[in-house]
Amino acid sequence: MKRCVSVVVLGAVLLFSLEALAAGTIRIGALFSVTGPASFLGEPEKKSLEMLVKDLNAKGGVKGNKIELFIEDTQGDATKAMQLATKLIKNDKVVAIIGPSITGDTMAIIPLVEKEQIPLVSCAAGVKITDPVKKWVFKTPANDHVAGEKLLEYLAAKKQKNLALLTVSDAYGQSGREQLKALAAKKGFTVVADELYSPKDTDMTAQLTKIKGTKADALICWGTNPGPAVVTRNVKQLGMKIPLYQSHGVASKKYIELAGVEASEGVTLPAGKLTVYDKLKKGDPQYKVLSEYDQAYRRSYGVEASTFGGYAHDAFALIVEAIKKSGSTPEQIRNGIEQVRKLVGVSGLFTMSPTDHNGLDLSAFEMVKVVKGDWEPAK
Amino acid sequence: MDLLPQLTQYAFSGLSTGAIYALIGLGFAIIYNSTGIINFAQGEFVMLGGVLTHFFLMVLKFPLVVSMAVAILVATAIGVAFERLTIRPLKRPTPLSMVIITIGGSIFIRGVAMLIWGKDTHSLPPFSGNEPLVIAGATVMPQHLWIFGLTLLVIAANKYFFYYTISGKAMRACSYNRTAASLVGIDVRRMVFLSFAISSAMGAMAGIIIAPLTMTAYDVGVMLGLKGFCAAIIGGMSSGFGTVLGGLLLGLLESLGAGLISSGYKDAIAFIILLLILFIRPQGLFSKAQTERV
Numbered sequence: 219m220k221r222c223v224s225v226v227v228l229g230a231v232l233l234f235s236l237e238a239l240a241a242g243t244i245r246i247g248a249l250f251s252v253t254g255p256a257s258f259l260g261e262p263e264k265k266s267l268e269m270l271v272k273d274l275n276a277k278g279g280v281k282g283n284k285i286e287l288f289i290e291d292t293q294g295d296a297t298k299a300m301q302l303a304t305k306l307i308k309n310d311k312v313v314a315i316i317g318p319s320i321t322g323d324t325m326a327i328i329p330l331v332e333k334e335q336i337p338l339v340s341c342a343a344g345v346k347i348t349d350p351v352k353k354w355v356f357k358t359p360a361n362d363h364v365a366g367e368k369l370l371e372y373l374a375a376k377k378q379k380n381l382a383l384l385t386v387s388d389a390y391g392q393s394g395r396e397q398l399k400a401l402a403a404k405k406g407f408t409v410v411a412d413e414l415y416s417p418k419d420t421d422m423t424a425q426l427t428k429i430k431g432t433k434a435d436a437l438i439c440w441g442t443n444p445g446p447a448v449v450t451r452n453v454k455q456l457g458m459k460i461p462l463y464q465s466h467g468v469a470s471k472k473y474i475e476l477a478g479v480e481a482s483e484g485v486t487l488p489a490g491k492l493t494v495y496d497k498l499k500k501g502d503p504q505y506k507v508l509s510e511y512d513q514a515y516r517r518s519y520g521v522e523a524s525t526f527g528g529y530a531h532d533a534f535a536l537i538v539e540a541i542k543k544s545g546s547t548p549e550q551i552r553n554g555i556e557q558v559r560k561l562v563g564v565s566g567l568f569t570m571s572p573t574d575h576n577g578l579d580l581s582a583f584e585m586v587k588v589v590k591g592d593w594e595p596a597k
Numbered sequence: 598m599d600l601l602p603q604l605t606q607y608a609f610s611g612l613s614t615g616a617i618y619a620l621i622g623l624g625f626a627i628i629y630n631s632t633g634i635i636n637f638a639q640g641e642f643v644m645l646g647g648v649l650t651h652f653f654l655m656v657l658k659f660p661l662v663v664s665m666a667v668a669i670l671v672a673t674a675i676g677v678a679f680e681r682l683t684i685r686p687l688k689r690p691t692p693l694s695m696v697i698i699t700i701g702g703s704i705f706i707r708g709v710a711m712l713i714w715g716k717d718t719h720s721l722p723p724f725s726g727n728e729p730l731v732i733a734g735a736t737v738m739p740q741h742l743w744i745f746g747l748t749l750l751v752i753a754a755n756k757y758f759f760y761y762t763i764s765g766k767a768m769r770a771c772s773y774n775r776t777a778a779s780l781v782g783i784d785v786r787r788m789v790f791l792s793f794a795i796s797s798a799m800g801a802m803a804g805i806i807i808a809p810l811t812m813t814a815y816d817v818g819v820m821l822g823l824k825g826f827c828a829a830i831i832g833g834m835s836s837g838f839g840t841v842l843g844g845l846l847l848g849l850l851e852s853l854g855a856g857l858i859s860s861g862y863k864d865a866i867a868f869i870i871l872l873l874i875l876f877i878r879p880q881g882l883f884s885k886a887q888t889e890r891v
Contacts, residue, residue: 257716258716387861413855413860414860414861414863415860415863416820416863416864418816418817418819418820419863420614420617420807420810420811420812420821421610421613421614421810421811423606423609423610423736423852424606424607424610424611424851424852424853424855424856424860424863425855425856425860427603427606427607427610427856428603428855428856428860430603431603443718444718444812444814447718447720447812448811448812451810454727454729455729455736455737455738456606456729456736457729457736472717472718475720476718476719476720476812478720478727480727481727
């Protein structure tokens with residue numbers, strides 16, 4: 219009898235201590251490339267996540283549990299990403315991981331999280347992260363081709379069928395080029411010029427002169443600053459009348475500043491809604507989330523929020539939502555994320571399913587146009 | 598569009614890019630001609646010129662001309678300090694060790710610039726308007742004319758300095774034979790010091806004048822430096838028209854290559870030509886065969 223009591227007591231103590239452990243903190247890991255070549259992604263991601271966690275903990279956490287954050291810097295190096303992911307899982311005992319910032323790092327750690335059964339919400343854009351679907355892996359940025367699809371949809375409406383492509387010869391530009399060419403073939407566009415430039419080129423008039431000699435009726439430039447700004451100035455210099463389209467890679471005020479207000483007038487591109495949230499229709503479901511995120515970011519860091527930081531914002535929102543609905547073990551978080559329906563994020567509305575671990579559609583992008591040095595929704 | 602106006606535009610685009618390469622190439626040639634060193638940090642002074650001007654103009658709100666003058670002064674001071682701290686302390690200066698030092702120096706300067714001014718790209722306002730000029734059906738920017746003008750000015754000043762002033766002649770003497778130069782009473786170290794001051798000032802000037810067109814950031818020096826180096830090599834490291842022709846030729850080939858063959862191979866075309874020149878005419882396209890020069 220005595221023994222029986224002690225077993226019950228022991229059991230009760232164990233139960234309580236487990237309970238106490240669960241009610242204490244939820245450990246979440248994050249891997250970002252805070253330094254290194256992709257630091258323009260990792261830095262705003264880290265800042266966003268730190269800000270959001272601080273904010274949530276100040277409000278009492280999730281269901282009374284505080285979040286404890288473990289952020290590591292992969293420096294954009296897949297080997298480091300692997301070591302740090304192992305550390306987060308084995309030493310820090312995190313229940314979920316946010317990041318990494320780039321596709322290479324993410325692909326490197328997927329086998330590990332699948333084996334250890336820890337949910338991973340990547341902040342990288344590569345299609346292959348969630349296609350084919352992996353049980354424990356999700357991602358928040360829209361797929362590469364969604365921006366291209368949105369753009370071509372716009373061009374189709376404008377009846378501009380002959381495309382000239384001018385893409386930068388790095389991973390971003392070439393991925394865009396492949397996607398655009400594949401989509402163009404599928405949707406009945408003709409690519410009449412397919413030109414390239416190097417990331418550090420300072421003059422693209424030669425390529426543009428060649429394009430000027432074709433019968434293209436839309437020019438699409440795919441790259442990140444400063445190349446597209448040079449292209450924009452060169453188009454103006456050559457007096458080209460053909461409409462210029464850019465990618466979402468330059469959807470910031472910085473691009474207008476570099477290209478100049480005059481030269482960038484009328485340039486149109488698919489952008490995440492964060493760029494133009496103050497110009498959205500009041501009824502837009504994302505308006506509240508976007509303005510809250512941007513305001514909070516400005517208060518904390520004194521600069522405007524970026525789309526990249528938004529990827530971390532959405533990853534965190536997905537995990538918090540899953541913990542609220544489902545529970546805080548890795549298994550429960552994974553199932554919770556998969557059941558997310560119409561969660562409003564910075565990048566768009568997320569609707570996950572067992573066959574879609576990204577959950578974004580074309581509505582993640584808005585066509586915007588430069589009007590007098592500012593972005594306006596394009597019609 | 599006909600082929601002729603297209604060709605004219607390729608030519609103008611090539612020449613205006615080539616003028617930039619030439620201007621940077623001249624900086625390489627000056628140091629080489631007075632010291633025998635190839636200063637791989639030259640591109641970083643081009644970067645410093647642009648970035649410093651932007652800093653003084655936009656952050657400290659100096660007027661444009663003052664910003665430019667201060668930027669050149671600061672860049673020159675950095676060039677001089679670079680020589681004092683890295684080249685001068687060398688006990689036995691061999692070309693190899695000096696080349697490695699300048700490469701190290703360029704990485705250091707770039708890193709510090711990134712820490713101070715961040716990774717953003719900046720642009721400077723053009724000196725005289727943004728309206729393109731139409732010449733024979735092709736267009737150039739007014740800023741290109743500034744670049745052509747400065748290049749001519751630099752060549753003239755070089756010619757005068759190296760052939761008609763005592764310091765210039767002394768610097769040339771050092772490049773022919775250091776020992777002999779010091780025997781006749783030339784302070785070789787002072788001449789090396791001077792050549793670094795001149796070339797960093799020139800690099801900074803080039804950086805400022807091209808920034809309104811090409812924009813500027815902490816890492817523009819690498820590619821521009823490399824292209825300028827190519828121009829100097831094609832021109833046989835002369836501090837006059839050779840390098841300028843080299844730069845213009847390089848620009849033209851790039852532009853025609855991009856226009857007529859394929860823009861994907863643009864840089865490859867330029868560098869293959871550099872290799873061919875190094876194999877076939879290592880003394881440069883426009884020089885006579887190797888003299889007794891170092």
